[in-house]
Amino acid sequence: MAALTLADVTKVFSDGSDDAVIAVDGVDMEIRDGEFLVLVGPSGCGKSTTLRMIAGLESVTQGEIRLGDRRINDVAPADRNIAMVFQSYALYPHMTVRENMSFGLEESTGMADAEVAATVEESASMMGIEELLDRKPSDLSGGQQQRVALGRAIVRDPEAFLMDEPLSNLDAKLRATMRTELQRIQEELGVTTVYVTHDQTEAMTMGDRIAVLDEGVLQQVGTPLECYHEPANRFVAGFIGEPSMNFFDVERQGTRLVADRFDYPLSEATHAALGDTTELALGIRPEDIELVGEPGDHAFETVVDVVEPMGDANACYLTFDRSGTDPETFVATVGGMQQVEAGQPAVAHLPESAIHLFDRATGEALRNRDLPDDDGVQQAVRSD
């Protein structure tokens, strides 16, 4: 086991001509020994490229990758002692499960045949696939193939696991099961793991920490709750959370925020955090918007445009003006028992303690929501 360090790692793809593409731009991060780090971002953000550079399948244009104390930039993939799980599972179709799992041990170690067989059996029982050992991949279901792919990585006993969207080909139910199982196995083995996904649910639930990547640039590294409650910038705020955060473009005039349809007075403390930036974006998570009776300083009259009932909650799309054909809406989630119907007027309360304010030009977060000191969230965030 070892820590994995990326120092100013950059990848430029160039096809010989001038139009070079910067896929990964100066990524700095440290994945601690035994940590489960989730690399998340929209498609094309460079997360897979980063993973492939760690695996050695892509060269590193600039910067350094270290596994433990060893610089591995120029080490061949086979000699890095890293195992990878691919999205397509990448099993060898002509080999049985046993042969698939033995292959890596036979090729990369000098293990005796009996020892290989014993190691394979052990890993297979850990994955619960002993009875599949003599079958071929084509005889297995998607979930079973997934297990074999994981087993093939585990059997190598590597210093680090790399996983490239390993659950994206499974159906929703199986994915949820495998999510918890993967965490259990990773905890049991204590192997440093980098997990790439575009699914923010997987990012929130699986990782010790999340690294959010956009256009090749690292946006934030932090615990899931840190990224959720204290996003470093507007991109992270919008990417993490489902339904995603609402944003309003506002302009600060004195101690008030002026939007197209509302005026939002600020407290002294909030005001002080903004410096002299006037072009701002106000962000608030749907679950922080309350539907209350009376309009007030932070409560505005709106109309419900659409309601999406989800059982435990209702997602209400609110708008200030329902007359247009495609009105601009923002989302509020309220309890599933609360009666809300499309077309009814509602007063949306945007509590000042829950708002985030971003610099509209740079996207940087100037003020994040207040976190109550005593409810444990703060501690969870700070303890890291």
Added chain:
Amino acid sequence: MSFPPATEEDRLVGPRVRKVALYIVLSGMVLFYLIPIETGLMTAITSPESYTGQTPFLPPLEPLVPGTGEFSLEAWGGALDGLSGGLVNSLVLVVPATVLSGLLGSMAAYGLTTVDWRGQVGIYVLFIAGIFIPYQAVLVPLTQFWYNVVPLRTAFVPLAELLPLVREYHWKLVALIITHTAYGLPICTLLFRAHYKKLSGEMIEAARLDGASVTTIYRRIILPLSIPMFAVVFIYQFTQIWNDLLFALTIIQFGDASVVTMDLVGIGVSQSGTNFPLRMAAALLAALPTLVVYVLFGDKFAEGVAT
């Protein structure tokens, strides 16, 4: 204007008529293709002395049906006698040439497709260009090459003295093996490359991470996954090389090394006339190995064509 609705009968009659027509056409085509072969077979089992050539497609039933000739396997014995040398030479030629062109084609395709290196497209273009070089254009250079440039013949003189079963004239077969391998290589590479392009890139990467070298990946992953394509290539190359006459005439020219297609040209032809039963028996005998190859590799062939 409106049509009366189709009755149950109308709907059944339409497809039935079509089906009958289809089977008539199919039967006609079967007859058309099989009659020459059937005629050849019937001719081949007729005694050459009683063969009249009047009704060659009828079985030889002479005492019973006059004019059809007498049953005899004499022509087959003659064919075997006349072709045995050519059959052996052809086998000595076709097996190594087929295996070599398949194996080298597969390796070339692997190196040009799955392994990444600069300039591989340029090399591949050269391979493809090889497909379009007409046979006729290389006949004279080939003769010059094997007879005047490469001292293969002199190299075989000591070999023939040292080793049993090796004769001096075998140098011509070796020259022909190399020529056919080289000429078959581009099309084999093309076929294998199409197959390898469909293999999962992630699978190859997984093998690299598993510690397999370029040669191990070929031996343990690529080669086992190419078996259906090998069946396609083997059938194709075997038939091509077995049936080839042009290269054989150019390189072997005459003598002990002559292959079956060369022997077939002259068999059963003499100044006193053509011995048709002998010629038919010889033709069928010469075609037999390709049939056997089709039967042996047929199911893998279908798999290879389908993938």
